[in-house]
Amino acid sequence: MTATAIRETTTAPAVPVSRVYRFELRKLLSQWRVRLLLLACWIAPGLFVAGVSQQSTLPSDTLFGRWMHATGWAGPLVILGFAGTWALPLLTSVVAGDVFAAEDRLGTWRHLLVAVRSPRRIFAAKALASLTVVLLLVAGLAVSGTVGGLTAVGDQPLVGLDGHLLAPGDAAARVLLAWTAALAPTLALAAIGLLGSVALGRSPTGLLLPPLLALAMSVAQMLPLPVAVRLALPGNAYVTWNGLFTGPAQLAPLLVGIAVSLVWTALATMLAHLLFLRRDFTNLAYDGAGRRAFTAGLLPLAGLLALSVAVIAVAVPADGIRQAKVQRSLATAFAHLYRMQTGQLHRPAVTEDQLRASAACTKSDGQAAQEGPGNDWRCVVTWHLPGTAVAGTAIYQLDVGSDGRYVADGDGPKEVNGYFLVRTETGDAPNPLWQFDGNVDLLDTTSKG
Amino acid sequence: MDTRHAVRARGISKGFGDVVALDGVDLDVTQGQIHGLVGPNGAGKTTLLGLLLGLAVADGGSLEILGAPVGREFAAPDAVAGFVDGPGLYPSLTARQNLAALARLRGGRQRTADIDDVLDEVGLTAVADERARGFSLGMRQRLGLAAALLTRPRLLVLDEPANGLDPAGKRHVHGVLDRLAADGTAVVVSSHRMDDLEALCSEVTLLATGRVVFSGPLGKLATDSRALDYRLRTSDPEAARRLADGTDGVRIVDAEAAVRQDAGLVVVRARVPALDELVARLVTSGIAVRELAPVVSPLEAAFLELTASREADG
Numbered sequence: 001m002t003a004t005a006i007r008e009t010t011t012a013p014a015v016p017v018s019r020v021y022r023f024e025l026r027k028l029l030s031q032w033r034v035r036l037l038l039l040a041c042w043i044a045p046g047l048f049v050a051g052v053s054q055q056s057t058l059p060s061d062t063l064f065g066r067w068m069h070a071t072g073w074a075g076p077l078v079i080l081g082f083a084g085t086w087a088l089p090l091l092t093s094v095v096a097g098d099v100f101a102a103e104d105r106l107g108t109w110r111h112l113l114v115a116v117r118s119p120r121r122i123f124a125a126k127a128l129a130s131l132t133v134v135l136l137l138v139a140g141l142a143v144s145g146t147v148g149g150l151t152a153v154g155d156q157p158l159v160g161l162d163g164h165l166l167a168p169g170d171a172a173a174r175v176l177l178a179w180t181a182a183l184a185p186t187l188a189l190a191a192i193g194l195l196g197s198v199a200l201g202r203s204p205t206g207l208l209l210p211p212l213l214a215l216a217m218s219v220a221q222m223l224p225l226p227v228a229v230r231l232a233l234p235g236n237a238y239v240t241w242n243g244l245f246t247g248p249a250q251l252a253p254l255l256v257g258i259a260v261s262l263v264w265t266a267l268a269t270m271l272a273h274l275l276f277l278r279r280d281f282t283n284l285a286y287d288g289a290g291r292r293a294f295t296a297g298l299l300p301l302a303g304l305l306a307l308s309v310a311v312i313a314v315a316v317p318a319d320g321i322r323q324a325k326v327q328r329s330l331a332t333a334f335a336h337l338y339r340m341q342t343g344q345l346h347r348p349a350v351t352e353d354q355l356r357a358s359a360a361c362t363k364s365d366g367q368a369a370q371e372g373p374g375n376d377w378r379c380v381v382t383w384h385l386p387g388t389a390v391a392g393t394a395i396y397q398l399d400v401g402s403d404g405r406y407v408a409d410g411d412g413p414k415e416v417n418g419y420f421l422v423r424t425e426t427g428d429a430p431n432p433l434w435q436f437d438g439n440v441d442l443l444d445t446t447s448k449g
Numbered sequence: 450m451d452t453r454h455a456v457r458a459r460g461i462s463k464g465f466g467d468v469v470a471l472d473g474v475d476l477d478v479t480q481g482q483i484h485g486l487v488g489p490n491g492a493g494k495t496t497l498l499g500l501l502l503g504l505a506v507a508d509g510g511s512l513e514i515l516g517a518p519v520g521r522e523f524a525a526p527d528a529v530a531g532f533v534d535g536p537g538l539y540p541s542l543t544a545r546q547n548l549a550a551l552a553r554l555r556g557g558r559q560r561t562a563d564i565d566d567v568l569d570e571v572g573l574t575a576v577a578d579e580r581a582r583g584f585s586l587g588m589r590q591r592l593g594l595a596a597a598l599l600t601r602p603r604l605l606v607l608d609e610p611a612n613g614l615d616p617a618g619k620r621h622v623h624g625v626l627d628r629l630a631a632d633g634t635a636v637v638v639s640s641h642r643m644d645d646l647e648a649l650c651s652e653v654t655l656l657a658t659g660r661v662v663f664s665g666p667l668g669k670l671a672t673d674s675r676a677l678d679y680r681l682r683t684s685d686p687e688a689a690r691r692l693a694d695g696t697d698g699v700r701i702v703d704a705e706a707a708v709r710q711d712a713g714l715v716v717v718r719a720r721v722p723a724l725d726e727l728v729a730r731l732v733t734s735g736i737a738v739r740e741l742a743p744v745v746s747p748l749e750a751a752f753l754e755l756t757a758s759r760e761a762d763g
Contacts, residue, residue: 110532
């Protein structure tokens with residue numbers, strides 16, 4: 001046998017990533033819990049949306065929940081609201097947070113490495129396979145929620161966050177964009193799951209990392225943090241997709257959120273890759289990288305957070321929740337919704353321009369600074385009707401969240417916003433002016449010209 | 450390039466932080482040889498097996514596997530198969546599915562018939578379609594061996610392959626390894642079961658604290674060993690005891706205890722040349738030798754010596 005012949009038989013190339021990917025995907029899909037999750041994600045949201053849409057009480061504390069009777073397009077957005085808080089972090093933890101740890105539990109690393117001959121390719125294949133399953137789960141949530149909504153309620157226009165009506169086609173496009181935007185923080189959580197799975201081995205802490213991080217981010221979203229800190233959180237896009245449903249769309253916070261999430265995804269994946277390549281696979285007692293997980297995993301991510309805050313603070317002008325912005329947002333939403341109420345009651349048609357709606361808002365009865373979140377905003381909305389000399393007024397109590405989202409609760413007069421229902425020719429219908437959601441752009445909108 | 454050797458290691462060293470796992474290890478395994486690795490826990494056996502399987506890269510020294518040098522890159526050569534720390538199996542898959550998944554991963558060169566063949570070879574045909582989750586340790590070992598055989602290895606590296614096997618299963622696995630070796634496959638086996646290694650291996654390497662303390666044929670181990678204890682049963686125990694007492698290099702061990710338990714038995718301690726001299730004198734004196742066997746095998750004696758010296762050092 002010649003030297004060349006021996007080399008050919010002894011040094012075979014590593015198994016291609018595509019083949020390892022199929023192997024990993026098959027393994028993931030053979031797990032009962034993954035199958036159950038897939039089934040649940042493709043069925044449960046549809047059943048939930050269809051069921052809730054038939055109920056008299058709607059989840060009005062969830063964004064778009066109050067419109068579930070009115071249009072099928074509200075359903076997938078309600079699901080997105082739930083998913084961003086709980087479902088997506090849990091799903092990513094079960095899939096990406098376990099994809100490496102499972103091999104530790106089963107004791108199959110050496111078997112896999114001998115077969116594949118390349119830790120790099122194993123990492124790539126595992127990351128891609130878990131990404132595929134996560135995408136399938138997210139797609140299931142979106143499609144199922146949409147199908148459930150459209151089937152149960154129908155393809156009617158959707159009321160946006162500033163009260164304007166979105167035609168069904170426009171609503172469909174924005175729902176799709178919102179779910180696509182939510183992929184970015186989901187990828188970030190999946191990457192953090194990968195990092196936890198690699199760094200912490202069999203330890204359940206690795207599995208819990210994405211939900212713990214999501215919980216921390218949810219708590220942070222409720223705190224009156226500076227806007228730069230809020231925008232630098234990798235889960236921010238789970239909130240800022242709201243901006244797609246205003247006119248004009250509040251795209252800047254969403255784009256910043258997506259960019260931050262993608263940077264977190266890249267860094268966490270890279271750190272997981274480095275930790276994986278440095279691992280000693282002959283050490284039978286290995287159970288996570290221990291101190292290295294802290295120095296090579298946690299510290300760089302904390303550094304990224306600090307850097308993101310600094311960059312955003314300098315590059316993205318933000319002035320948070322200001323009185324003028326609250327007033328502008330409320331007046332805009334009121335005008336759009338007044339038009340809708342006018343249509344419901346078959347009153348003479350009127351346009352937003354003719355209404356010239358304006359709002360005067362005070363916080364804490366003017367005793368405190370006129371800015372920031374709180375449920376102590378009180379506003380008086382004024383509008384004009386063509387041919388009428390006297391301006392109409394209505395009072396609203398606003399509960400403004402730290403993320404800029406608010407609920408406006410009508411406080412009279414009762415003919416305008418005092419009743420939950422309005423009487424129409426076809427029967428009672430929800431009064432759009434009784435209570436509605438709105439959104440204050442946290443960025444400095446005055447610099448936009 | 451050496452085409453005769455399946456493994457040729459020179460001065461291999463490997464450390465994990467401050468711990469030296471291997472320190473200047475030489476190893477030669479020829480094709481068609483079953484080579485045993487012996488040593489107390491922490492001697493470096495698993496690390497050495499890991500290097501052969503491509504699970505780690507040596508810090509120093511040179512390593513050739515199947516004639517090809519193993520570089521600094523993490524890579525297991527093709528035609529090398531085996532397992533350390535038990536076989537890696539996916540419990541949710543059946544035995545056949547485990548092998549099929551591995552075959553697909555390796556490129557689909559193996560047809561289904563091959564899977565059936567290897568299942569039959571390790572005696573798992575009857576449970577081929579049962580999930581690995583319910584397998585006993587012995588069945589898992591056999592399935593791990595089947596997975597290794599599926600790749601038609603030219604170097605098979607096994608860590609405790611007889612672990613959990615009953616005597617029949619052990620004989621079955623030994624038969625498989627013997628056939629592989631007869632076909633030219635080199636087999637490196639690590640085990641704490643000295644009887645297994647003696648039954649299987651033509652050569653052994655003894656490791657202690659990362660260093661080779663012996664490497665070569667088992668017979669040479671007996672020659673190189675210190676004096677061993679042998680059970681000697683003859684037609685005339687009294688005469689045999691007198692002859693043993695008068696032979697240079699032979700010492701009667703614990704004679705009272707031996708006589709108390711078995712009057713016809715003499716236990717002597719000697720190196721092989723002195724023992725040969727005693728046997729010659731017994732025959733010349735017309736005393737029939739009915740039994741002459743080491744109380745413990747040379748391999749076990751060497752292992753016990755290593756273990757004892759570690760405990761003494763500790």
